[in-house]
Amino acid sequence: MTSFRRGGATYDYEGASPGAFIYTATSYLGALKAAEEIGAGRGGHRPAAAYATRFAQARNTVMTNLWTGTYFKKFHQPGVPRR
Numbered sequence: 001m002t003s004f005r006r007g008g009a010t011y012d013y014e015g016a017s018p019g020a021f022i023y024t025a026t027s028y029l030g031a032l033k034a035a036e037e038i039g040a041g042r043g044g045h046r047p048a049a050a051y052a053t054r055f056a057q058a059r060n061t062v063m064t065n066l067w068t069g070t071y072f073k074k075f076h077q078p079g080v081p082r083r
Contacts, residue, residue, distance in 0.1 A: 019077040
């Protein structure tokens with residue numbers, strides 16, 4: 001039996017805040033990439049292209065708002081200056 005300290009390894013301990021959260025952002029990117037691959041594998045070039053475009057936009061947002069140049073920040077709140 002595993003014992004977890006208070007706070008543990010879950011991502012539900014913080015209230016929902018506006019902005020980007022690295023865990024959900026990377027999960028979303030993975031889902032978009034999977035949808036693109038599935039679409040392309042089924043011969044659906046139009047849906048695959050749409051997912052590829054959305055992936056590129058989302059990845060750009062993640063890199064702009066969460067990448068510090070050294071590591072990914074846990075979250076980004078709009079209106080809070082970058083460090």
